[in-house]
Amino acid sequence: MARKALESQPFSRLLGARLSAFGDGAATLEIDIREDLHQQNGYVHGGVLSYAADNALTFAAGSVLGPAILTGGLSIQYVRPAAGRTLLARAEVVRAGRRQAVVRCDVLTVADDGTEALCAVAQGTVLPIHTS
Numbered sequence: 848m849a850r851k852a853l854e855s856q857p858f859s860r861l862l863g864a865r866l867s868a869f870g871d872g873a874a875t876l877e878i879d880i881r882e883d884l885h886q887q888n889g890y891v892h893g894g895v896l897s898y899a900a901d902n903a904l905t906f907a908a909g910s911v912l913g914p915a916i917l918t919g920g921l922s923i924q925y926v927r928p929a930a931g932r933t934l935l936a937r938a939e940v941v942r943a944g945r946r947q948a949v950v951r952c953d954v955l956t957v958a959d960d961g962t963e964a965l966c967a968v969a970q971g972t973v974l975p976i977h978t979s
Contacts, residue, residue: 900969903936908973931956
């Protein structure tokens, strides 16, 4: 069901995002790094990193809060330029209650030899939405 939700997002399809892990308060989102995702200096654009963190933390929260949720806020710190073969966003719920979940996310790149490098750290809050 989570993969189907991701595939229903046009922007996620545009980026080629995939959900490689989901459940028990955690989620991992993967994106193959392509030239068209780079900024002018040859690194993955910060907007792509932010998207990956946002979606990964929302899916992690969704595994405990349910599917009717939205990101309430997100902060991200870029710690290294992102370059490699694959972008990974690994998110984990820090604390979940009835009204919100606080989630942290590490955004990493994977090189051709499989080594991982941390390039951003994010934290966000996810809120359940109630439709009337």
